[in-house]
Amino acid sequence: MKNIVILGGGASGMAAAIAAAEQADSKAKVILLEQNNRVGKKLLATGNGRCNLDNQVIAPECYFSSDRKTMAKMLDCIADADPLGWFEQHGLLHRADEAGRIYPYSNQAADVLNLLLHQMEKNQVEIRTESAVSAISAHKNGYRITLADGQTLTADAVICAMGGSAGPQFGTDGFGIQLAQELGLEVQPLYPCLVPLKCKKSQISGLSGIRVKADATLCDGGRPIRTETGEIQFTDYGLSGIAIMQLSGMMKPNRLRRPEIYLDLFPQLSEKELLTLLHRHKRALGSANAAAFMTGLINRKVGLAVWKSLGLGDEKRSTATLDKEEWQALACGLKNWRFTELENTGWKNAQTTGGGISLSLLESGSFQLKAYPGLYFVGETVDCAGSCGGYNLHWAFGSGILAGRHAANLINP
Numbered sequence: 329m330k331n332i333v334i335l336g337g338g339a340s341g342m343a344a345a346i347a348a349a350e351q352a353d354s355k356a357k358v359i360l361l362e363q364n365n366r367v368g369k370k371l372l373a374t375g376n377g378r379c380n381l382d383n384q385v386i387a388p389e390c391y392f393s394s395d396r397k398t399m400a401k402m403l404d405c406i407a408d409a410d411p412l413g414w415f416e417q418h419g420l421l422h423r424a425d426e427a428g429r430i431y432p433y434s435n436q437a438a439d440v441l442n443l444l445l446h447q448m449e450k451n452q453v454e455i456r457t458e459s460a461v462s463a464i465s466a467h468k469n470g471y472r473i474t475l476a477d478g479q480t481l482t483a484d485a486v487i488c489a490m491g492g493s494a495g496p497q498f499g500t501d502g503f504g505i506q507l508a509q510e511l512g513l514e515v516q517p518l519y520p521c522l523v524p525l526k527c528k529k530s531q532i533s534g535l536s537g538i539r540v541k542a543d544a545t546l547c548d549g550g551r552p553i554r555t556e557t558g559e560i561q562f563t564d565y566g567l568s569g570i571a572i573m574q575l576s577g578m579m580k581p582n583r584l585r586r587p588e589i590y591l592d593l594f595p596q597l598s599e600k601e602l603l604t605l606l607h608r609h610k611r612a613l614g615s616a617n618a619a620a621f622m623t624g625l626i627n628r629k630v631g632l633a634v635w636k637s638l639g640l641g642d643e644k645r646s647t648a649t650l651d652k653e654e655w656q657a658l659a660c661g662l663k664n665w666r667f668t669e670l671e672n673t674g675w676k677n678a679q680t681t682g683g684g685i686s687l688s689l690l691e692s693g694s695f696q697l698k699a700y701p702g703l704y705f706v707g708e709t710v711d712c713a714g715s716c717g718g719y720n721l722h723w724a725f726g727s728g729i730l731a732g733r734h735a736a737n738l739i740n741p
């Protein structure tokens with residue numbers, strides 16, 4: 329009997345296994361190899377345990393890739409495969425939140441995993457856990473897979489779904505991408521994506537734990553790259569929150585020469601309108617030092633941090649002593665609070681992997697390597713990373729479904 333071997337039991341691997349087994353019916357055996365002692369470990373942690381599995385609006389702008397044209401084509405193919413519809417057909421009830429993010433109706437990631445496990449059992453997918461893949465090579469009309477314990481198995485088709493380097497605590501250490509490099513495939517440089525950012529310590533001193541709503545703009549040497557709106561969380565190392573994580577996706581290695589983030593704490597007002605508001609606030613409060621002036625206007629610690637960053641003096645300085653230029657500077661500073669020396673906080677904190685196998689090496693409709701018939705790379709192994717909001721799982725499930733179906737048809741035409 330022919331067989332399809334899936335390397336990696338994460339989101340894309342499990343979807344690929346089910347899609348392949350359903351399509352191949354009883355004509356081929358589907359084997360899934362996972363190095364952890366269980367499949368779907370990362371899936372359980374997604375969406376803070378709720379699994380944001382898709383989004384109502386999918387568009388190329390929601391993804392980071394160095395080959396946007398091919399990525400858009402692949403997204404169209406994934407749209408045809410309709411991962412959410414596929415989940416519905418397999419018995420998952422779901423709902424969307426106010427931002428269009430889709431979660432299982434039960435709000436439990438475990439529910440999604442259990443459904444996938446049920447479907448794999450129903451379709452007789454053989455799951456082998458504690459099976460770490462260590463090599464793959466071409467063999468006769470298929471491939472030979474070597475496991476870390478020395479065992480080997482041959483396959484008519486192989487789907488590499490070993491994820492990227494993000495979240496190594498869940499079993500993903502970039503090995504799938506390393507394997508691709510060993511096969512001579514071009515790989516775009518990897519970088520932690522959807523990750524909090526470190527910044528110059530003195531800029532966030534005393535702010536840890538505070539959250540503000542703001543527009544955050546990533547700039548390169550003063551040139552705006554992208555703006556995200558949302559809640560910014562100050563930590564003891566820098567900035568976090570969804571808006572910051574989204575901006576981290578634009579921080580591809582060597583792309584930006586001098587990345588900086590500017591926070592606009594009053595995005596709904598122009599600088600002129602804010603200046604008017606500051607004067608009105610001063611009149612309402614009467615005589616006030618800087619610390620008292622922030623009352624009723626903005627989080628006091630945040631307001632004072634902006635004040636100090638502008639060199640306006642300490643918190644005891646009376647606002648009555650500010651001249652026209654200094655009021656102007658305060659209005660400007662509250663709308664352009666600058667954070668420098670940005671650095672990502674590493675793979676452990678990253679939700680996904682930027683970079684990966686070049687998309688042009690793959691067939692858009694199947695994720696099969698053009699140079700290696702019967703060998704597929706899916707999910708986070710390839711050069712496409714989604715924003716926060718269910719985009720990564722949409723990509724992972726969709727690419728898995730496409731590859732699984734194609735592999736089954738390939739070995740049983």
Ligand SMILES: Cc1cc2nc3c(=O)[nH]c(=O)nc-3n(C[C@H](O)[C@H](O)[C@H](O)COP(=O)(O)OP(=O)(O)OC[C@H]3O[C@@H](n4cnc5c(N)ncnc54)[C@H](O)[C@@H]3O)c2cc1C
Pocket residue numbers: 335336337338339340341361362363364367368369370371373374375376379380381382459460461462489490491492494495498499500501503504678679680706707708709717718719720721722724
């Ligand atoms: C904390 C966290 C929360 C997230 N929340 C969301 C969310 O809500 N929505 C969203 O869209 N995305 C979310 N993501 C991103 C999303 O989980 C991933 O992009 C997605 O799981 C990638 O799927 P994948 O199948 O490519 O890889 P993975 O799901 O990472 O699976 C890869 C599997 O391969 C296995 N493996 C690796 N190497 C080997 C080997 N040598 N041999 C055998 N097996 C191996 C791993 O153990 C793992 O099980 C989150 C990520 C994290 C870390």
